[in-house]
Amino acid sequence: ITVAAPNVSPSVAISGGNRTIADTDGAAGELVSFTGTATDSDGTIATTQWLVGGSVVATGLTPTIALPNGSTVVTFKATDSQGLSSSTTVTITVEVPNVAPSVSISGGNRTLTDTDSGAGESVSFTGTATDSDGTITATEWYVGGSVVATGLTPTISLPNGSTVVIFKATDNDGDSSTATVTITIPNLIPSASISG
Numbered sequence: 001i002t003v004a005a006p007n008v009s010p011s012v013a014i015s016g017g018n019r020t021i022a023d024t025d026g027a028a029g030e031l032v033s034f035t036g037t038a039t040d041s042d043g044t045i046a047t048t049q050w051l052v053g054g055s056v057v058a059t060g061l062t063p064t065i066a067l068p069n070g071s072t073v074v075t076f077k078a079t080d081s082q083g084l085s086s087s088t089t090v091t092i093t094v095e096v097p098n099v100a101p102s103v104s105i106s107g108g109n110r111t112l113t114d115t116d117s118g119a120g121e122s123v124s125f126t127g128t129a130t131d132s133d134g135t136i137t138a139t140e141w142y143v144g145g146s147v148v149a150t151g152l153t154p155t156i157s158l159p160n161g162s163t164v165v166i167f168k169a170t171d172n173d174g175d176s177s178t179a180t181v182t183i184t185i186p187n188l189i190p191s192a193s194i195s196g
Contacts, residue, residue: 009086010040010078018090021067023097029068030094036061038078038086046083051075069096100175101131105167111184120159121185127152129169129177142166160187 015035023030038045038061050058050065052074058065065074071093079085106126115121129136129152141149141156143165149156156165162184170176 007080007082007084008040008042009084010038010045010080012076012078012086012088013037014074014076014088014090016090018092020093020095023069023095026097028096029066031064032067032092032094033064034058034062034074034076036076036078038076040078040080043081045078046081047079049077049079051077067092067094069094096133098171098173098175099131099133101129101136101169101171101177103127103129103167103169103177103179105165105179105181107181109182109184111186114186120157122155123158123183123185124155125149125153125165125167127167127169127179129167131169131171134172136169137172138168138170140168140170142168158183158185160185 013036015037021030021032034050036048036050038048048059048061049056050063052065052067052072067074071091073089073091075087075089077085077087104127106128112121112123125141127139127141129139139150139152140147141154143156143158143163158165162182164180164182166178166180168176168178
């Protein structure tokens with residue numbers, strides 16, 4: 001009497017395990033490379049398949065698979081020469097590319113009139129800053145490369161002549177956007193009198 005040993009299922013693994021993939025091209029989704037191993041102690045491996053959402057998306061041991069943004073479960077399945085199979089899974093998270101803030105300055109470029117007969121003028125600004133995929137963490141106003149105010153509605157002292165004012169907003173991922181306006185304050189015309 002010969003008692004046949006039961007078939008042993010394949011042994012399978014995916015290198016790298018669960019991981020997060022950074023966006024490399026600024027477009028939705030990412031091509032992800034995988035390496036699987038499959039061995040059969042009492043026979044040979046007949047097929048290897050990679051599945052996403054229950055559908056076969058690749059075969060072989062080292063495929064490159066297009067995955068969408070967000071988290072995706074990828075399954076590696078190996079079937080031996082006697083029809084038994086084993087599978088293992090990993091979760092791959094493709095980071096959504098960050099969107100920089102949207103910023104603007106109300107009023108645009110403009111020329112102001114002198115209100116106090118003194119050099120320069122205090123100018124009020126209103127900035128808007130929104131972030132479609134996060135939050136705004138900092139708002140700054142620059143003149144000549146230096147921060148002169150923060151917030152959305154500052155009042156900034158500007159000299160006579162034309163001055164470029166930059167509004168910068170930074171989001172919670174560290175990306176920033178800027179808007180600029182040119183404010184012109186006319187030079188004072190000295191008054192003159194003729195005595196006679």
